[in-house]
Amino acid sequence: MEVVQVLHMNGGVGATSYANNSLLQKKVITMTKPIWEEAITKLYTTSFPAKLVIADLGCSSGPNTLLVASEFIKIVSNICKKLGSQSPEFQVLLNDLPGNDFNTIFRSLPRVQEKLRKQMGCGAGHCFFSGVPGSFYGRLFPGKSVNIFHSSYSLHWLSQVPEGLESNKGNIFMASTSPPCVLKAYYQQFQKDFSLFLKCRSEELVAGGRMVLTLLGRRSDDPSSKECSYIWELMAIALNEMASEGIIEEEKVDSFNIPVYSPSPSEIKCEVMKEGSFEIDRIEVTQVNWDAYNNEFKGGNVSQLQSQDRGYNVAQCIRAVAEPLLISHFGEAIIDEVFSKYGKIVADRMAKEKTEFVNITISLVKSG
Numbered sequence: 001m002e003v004v005q006v007l008h009m010n011g012g013v014g015a016t017s018y019a020n021n022s023l024l025q026k027k028v029i030t031m032t033k034p035i036w037e038e039a040i041t042k043l044y045t046t047s048f049p050a051k052l053v054i055a056d057l058g059c060s061s062g063p064n065t066l067l068v069a070s071e072f073i074k075i076v077s078n079i080c081k082k083l084g085s086q087s088p089e090f091q092v093l094l095n096d097l098p099g100n101d102f103n104t105i106f107r108s109l110p111r112v113q114e115k116l117r118k119q120m121g122c123g124a125g126h127c128f129f130s131g132v133p134g135s136f137y138g139r140l141f142p143g144k145s146v147n148i149f150h151s152s153y154s155l156h157w158l159s160q161v162p163e164g165l166e167s168n169k170g171n172i173f174m175a176s177t178s179p180p181c182v183l184k185a186y187y188q189q190f191q192k193d194f195s196l197f198l199k200c201r202s203e204e205l206v207a208g209g210r211m212v213l214t215l216l217g218r219r220s221d222d223p224s225s226k227e228c229s230y231i232w233e234l235m236a237i238a239l240n241e242m243a244s245e246g247i248i249e250e251e252k253v254d255s256f257n258i259p260v261y262s263p264s265p266s267e268i269k270c271e272v273m274k275e276g277s278f279e280i281d282r283i284e285v286t287q288v289n290w291d292a293y294n295n296e297f298k299g300g301n302v303s304q305l306q307s308q309d310r311g312y313n314v315a316q317c318i319r320a321v322a323e324p325l326l327i328s329h330f331g332e333a334i335i336d337e338v339f340s341k342y343g344k345i346v347a348d349r350m351a352k353e354k355t356e357f358v359n360i361t362i363s364l365v366k367s368g
Contacts (some may be wrong), residue, residue: 024288024317024357025153026064028214031286032361033071036150036212039281039363040072043148043210044079048088052076053146055093055204057136058154060310061101065094066129068150073127077120079199087120095132095140096154099324102131135159137193140203149201149211150305155194156215158259162189169254170240173232174224183223190261194271201276202366209366211278216262217360219285230260231290231318234349238341248334256329258322265360287356290314290346311347315339 044052054072059065069092080087094105109129134140136151137159162185168178176188201211218227226233236253239274243250265283268281291310319339327335349355 027288028359029067029152035361035363039212040075044076047208052088053091055146055149057095057151059094059096061104064331065105066164070289083346090127090128093132098133112174137196139200146204147206147209148308152214155213156260156262158189158261159193161257161259162186165257172236173258174229176224186261195275198275205317205366211364214359214361218264218358219264232258234345235342237345240339279367280364282363284361285292286359290355310350314346315343
């Protein structure tokens with residue numbers, strides 16, 4: 001599987017699109033607002049650049065794409081108003097892999113720009129937007145050209161499926177039954193990718209530039225912990241059921257692995273320190289319910305109908321993210337049935353236990 005070629009969120013604005021199934025990601029962006037708000041404020045008030053270049057990595061498409069960049073622009077504009085100073089010009093660089101639905105983003109820009117003009121009033125700096133297709137596990141921008149990077153729910157995706165996973169039969173990710181060599185392969189791929197990511201961004205950032213990164217992670221030291229593997233273990237159950245029913249080949253399931261790694265805070269800190277280009281300003285761990293439409297787990301008070309709805313919501317969320325990967329490996333014909341089974345399995349588990357994603361947000365400053 002060539003991850004760069006097949007990994008992208010479902011485009012468009014249909015029922016299974018990322019645009020209509022990304023409320024969970026929006027919740028996480030909102031939860032982490034104090035961190036990225038602090039980062040842009042510190043950045044601007046210590047350097048006052050005449051042009052502020054903002055890059056969002058793994059921007060996808062839909063209502064979340066311009067959320068943080070727009071807030072950055074408003075925060076800086078408000079600082080300028082309070083100080084009575086001239087607003088900088090803003091350049092927003094939107095990055096994702098080539099398969100991303102950039103057309104939907106571009107169609108939304110006039111509306112976004114008009115809204116910003118109304119909110120900021122006269123005296124606001126000009127705003128320029130560009131799409132930048134390519135993998136963030138490589139150089140994307142000229143040297144020392146970006147003031148601040150933001151990325152939310154993208155960096156847990158690896159550049160490739162780790163090598164040496166042949167023994168991970170029956171699993172599609174790290175699981176409690178995965179042999180140690182599988183866990184090691186995933187961790188080594190994360191180390192390689194994250195170190196390269198840091199190196200590339202340090203070369204692209206101006207002196208004193210900043211990054212705020214939010215990714216799926218875990219608190220546990222165990223990389224096969226349910227904190228990060230459970231959502232994929234349930235997908236493996238659905239796929240293995242279909243294999244036992246003869247709908248898909250067992251060999252196909254055995255050869256499918258998700259290119260994701262959910263690190264612990266200590267693993268992230270270790271890579272940042274080893275790479276050496278950044279200082280950690282802040283790191284925080286949060287959690288959010290699998291079902292973005294559900295505020296809190298209510299245990300036995302959840303009705304069967306509510307449980308089914310919650311399972312459907314989670315299945316739609318994961319479908320918007322993982323469907324292209326599954327289609328590239330299994331074909332399109334089985335997709336509806338996979339997610340129908342998956343939704344029911346998820347609903348059953350959510351009715352019995354608390355299910356949450358763990359998020360790690362780290363705010364970094366370029367050293368020197």
